[in-house]
Amino acid sequence: MKKLLSLRVLAPSVALGVIAGVVLWFVGAPGWWAVATGLVAAAAIALWRGHPSLEEPIWGKLTGERGRGARDDVQVLGWAVADLRGHIQPRALERVRGVARDRLAQRGLDLDAASDRPAIEALIGRRAYATLHSDVAHMPSQAALLASLDALDRVGLPGAARH
Numbered sequence: 001m002k003k004l005l006s007l008r009v010l011a012p013s014v015a016l017g018v019i020a021g022v023v024l025w026f027v028g029a030p031g032w033w034a035v036a037t038g039l040v041a042a043a044a045i046a047l048w049r050g051h052p053s054l055e056e057p058i059w060g061k062l063t064g065e066r067g068r069g070a071r072d073d074v075q076v077l078g079w080a081v082a083d084l085r086g087h088i089q090p091r092a093l094e095r096v097r098g099v100a101r102d103r104l105a106q107r108g109l110d111l112d113a114a115s116d117r118p119a120i121e122a123l124i125g126r127r128a129y130a131t132l133h134s135d136v137a138h139m140p141s142q143a144a145l146l147a148s149l150d151a152l153d154r155v156g157l158p159g160a161a162r163h
Contacts, residue, residue, distance in 0.1 A: 009050040017042025087139040093132075096145060096152075100124075100132050103155045124151035 021038025025031060081092040101111045107123070109116045111132060121129045128151040131140045140148075 006050075009046055013042045013046035013049060016045050081145075082142050083139075086141055088134075088142060088145050090136055090139065093134065093139065093145070096149065097132055100148070100152055103152050107155065123155055124148070128152070 017038040017040075019038075020041040021034040024037050025034035029037070082088055097111065104111050104116075104120060104123075109120055109123070111120065117129065127144065128148040131144045131148040134140045
């Protein structure tokens with residue numbers, strides 16, 4: 001918009017519009033027709049001269065460096081965790097499973113060992129265990145994942161809650 005309103009664009013456009021209107025009036029066109037045609041010609045020339053080239057971006061580039069924790073970081077993280085239906089993305093579930101493996105390994109338990117299942121369920125609860133063992137066809141909801149993370153947080157505390 002700035003380029004369109006610059007003197008470099010407007011001055012020649014207005015001059016050519018005035019010339020077009022005067023020429024039409026001189027050859028016998030009514031005054032209102034000459035003025036209207038001159039205005040249309042000036043507007044068309046201004047638009048033609050002021051249009052952005054393909055080499056120039058229409059919108060200005062983002063200036064300055066964004067710091068960590070910028071406003072859209074949480075939104076981007078939210079889209080990376082869940083899909084449009086509210087189910088967790090497989091990549092996010094794998095990250096939580098990694099946290100669970102580390103946390104349970106501190107207690108000598110293996111998340112993937114069937115023999116440790118009763119002890120893990122006693123520690124974090126059946127729902128959290130089922131969430132951590134979800135498959136791609138049945139991804140858990142965000143609420144189930146958050147409940148699992150809460151249960152894993154309690155594992156680090158003495159006397160973890162049993163569900």
